[in-house]
Amino acid sequence: xxxxxxxxxxxxxxxxxxxxxxxxxxxxxxxxxxxxxxxxxxxxxxxxxxxxxxxxxxxxxxxxxxxxxxxxxxxxxxxxxxxxxxxxxxxxxxxxxxxxxxxxxxxxxxxxx
Amino acid sequence: xxxxxxxxxxxxxxxxxxxxxxxxxxxxxxxxxxxxxxxxxxxxxxxxxxxxxxxxxxxxxxxxxxxxxxxxxxxxxxxxxxxxxxxxxxxxxxxxxxxxxxxxxxxxxxxxxxxxx
Numbered sequence: 001x002x003x004x005x006x007x008x009x010x011x012x013x014x015x016x017x018x019x020x021x022x023x024x025x026x027x028x029x030x031x032x033x034x035x036x037x038x039x040x041x042x043x044x045x046x047x048x049x050x051x052x053x054x055x056x057x058x059x060x061x062x063x064x065x066x067x068x069x070x071x072x073x074x075x076x077x078x079x080x081x082x083x084x085x086x087x088x089x090x091x092x093x094x095x096x097x098x099x100x101x102x103x104x105x106x107x108x109x110x111x112x113x
Numbered sequence: 114x115x116x117x118x119x120x121x122x123x124x125x126x127x128x129x130x131x132x133x134x135x136x137x138x139x140x141x142x143x144x145x146x147x148x149x150x151x152x153x154x155x156x157x158x159x160x161x162x163x164x165x166x167x168x169x170x171x172x173x174x175x176x177x178x179x180x181x182x183x184x185x186x187x188x189x190x191x192x193x194x195x196x197x198x199x200x201x202x203x204x205x206x207x208x209x210x211x212x213x214x215x216x217x218x219x220x221x222x223x224x225x226x227x228x229x230x
Contacts, residue, residue, distance in 0.1 A: 004155075033215070033216045035218075037221075043223075044116070044117075044221050044222065044223050044224075045156075045204070045206075045221040046221070047218045047219070050218065052216075091155050091156070095215045095216065096215050096216065100158055100161070100169060100171075100172075100215065101146070101158050101161075101215065101219075102158070103148075103155035103156045103157070103158075104155050105154055105155045106154070106155050
């Protein structure tokens with residue numbers, strides 16, 4: 001079975017500081033993608049960043065970047081210069097092959113002014 | 114254009130009632146997904162469609178759950194004889210990707226919060 005583990009149920013960060021959210025996963029698929037989605041309170045889930053498993057280069061998207069360690073099956077999200085609008089639930093997702101789409105349990109990020 | 118919409122946003126049902134939840138995906142999106150999100154948990158995959166074809170329904174928890182997308186656009190998730198454990202937020206997402214939507218961004222709707230009394 002495909003699994004995604006987010007070991008930090010809650011995290012907090014001071015505004016303008018940097019925070020890293022952890023994610024580990026397990027899949028038997030050789031071709032898969034990894035995602036971080038953000039679910040703000042009472043708002044719709046949106047994509048933060050995406051990583052193709054076959055690419056060694058870590059994805060970046062403005063203040064968001066990932067540290068993808070394929071051998072360790074680790075996929076952490078770094079948020080730089082944190083803003084109040086970053087407060088949300090963050091989900092790590094593995095997608096691909098016959099094991100389809102699997103979400104982690106989420107990390108709730110609080111941004112302290 | 115408009116995003117993914119879902120209706121109703123909230124549904125309260127008495128145990129044993131049948132419910133139907135609607136999803137309007139983004140126009141032109143080939144793939145459509147349904148997820149169940151229990152309180153404080155991550156979404157769990159229920160089923161997905163590529164156009165009108167239901168390619169995977171392995172996540173449907175029981176035969177009381179049924180999903181359809183007859184014209185490859187709007188989709189309906191039906192739950193028969195609802196039970197208290199069916200209480201959750203049901204999320205719909207769509208993706209433009211012809212390869213099955215597994216590798217591309219999914220666009221999510223606001224969800225339908227189902228409460229079964």
